[in-house]
Amino acid sequence: MHTGGNFGFQFQTVYLSVTYFDGFLSKRSIDDGKLWAIRLLSVACLSLAAKMEECKVPALSEFQVQDYNFESKVIQRMELLVLNTLEWKLGSITPFAYLHYFINKFCAESRPKGLFSDAIRLIVAMAKEIDLIDTRPSIIAAAAVLAASDGQLTRKMLELKMSVVSFLQSQENYEMVERKDKTPPKFSISPSVLAIHSSSMDVLENSVGTKRRLTFSDSDHSCPTKKNHKP
Incomplete structure (x- = not known):
């Protein structure tokens, strides 16, 4: 199960997070092969959207995605980068x-x-x-x-x-x-509407173009280690 599905966010929140994701990638790009950066971006966009739409926002430590563990400070840095890239314009009409x-x-x-x-x-x-x-x-x-x-x-x-x-x-x-x-006939928005968010991120990974590259001063050091799965 996708981690976000546990939150039960509104569909507006999910849509808004994809809007932020699209907006970010329209101005910046992420190097091929950095799947962890795509995942981190999706987490930051979802967290920002939740802060805009939800009455109760989970702690950053709860925003984890499959196969990756992100520290709260790393998510915060990505949130700030998203905010600056979007010029702090988060109040999109859906x-x-x-x-x-x-x-x-x-x-x-x-x-x-x-x-x-x-x-x-x-x-x-x-x-x-x-x-x-x-x-x-x-x-x-x-x-x-x-x-x-x-x-x-x-x-x-x-x-x-x-x-x-x-x-x-x-x-x-x-x-x-x-x-x-x-539109796939089996598409559903409930009960875990956030499962859509993760699949949307997978599709949008292919939209990365020749835009300004995503860079962190310590990005390589911030790259999370993948979780070890038991056989």
């Missing part, structure tokens, strides 16, 4: 803030059973497939509601529904709705 609005707009007359939970599931799933930095939260929310309400939407039907909301771009939304077909 797609969840738009869900009720779009459900009322698109499904006022007929609301499918489980629409809200299905839309949430799709939003969290899409976080693994898209660039959260370049995609507006409102677009993600609208696409999730439309996909959850009717999986057989054609472009014409989509444009008709979109016409009630003038600020949305039909082309962008249609592409987002099409991503629903790529």
